[in-house]
Amino acid sequence: MTSIALSIGVAPAFAQTSTYTVKDAQSGQSFQVGYGITGATINDISVSPQDTSLIISLTSTADGNLTMTLPRALIDAKDGANDDQFFVLVDGADTDFAENKTPTDRTITVSIPQDTSQVEVIGTQVVPEFGALASIVMVIAIISIIAVTAKTRLRFT
Known part of the structure; x- marks a missing residue:
């Protein structure tokens, strides 16, 4: 039994994996954002067109991680035709994060300390204007x- 658990891998305690539907109020478009989170729960994800950002409101009860798969049609960071860096703020403070890219989406992983209430991902474009x-x-x-x-x-x- 132990060898099966080790070969498959053990999920972190209290991990929440799901998708969240983000709806742009201006265009009415809906986007599916996949996420995995430990130590917290997501309350809301909203688009801020004026700040070209995605705002994630959450309730954090312990240190944890947030991994989100962001569709490029929803939010992206470009410098001409090339990918640029996102800025990720945790409760308003700039933070480091890991990122994986595909042609259709970008996946970021960020550490969230206990008592975090907001994560903001800032790109260069968010939902077509x-x-x-x-x-x-x-x-x-x-x-x-x-x-x-x-x-x-x-x-x-």
């Missing part, structure tokens, strides 16, 4: 400009 309606309005505006320009050009010739 312009939804489908804004794209439609832009297309209509471009078509209108082309039509007006074409009519005006005919008058000058």
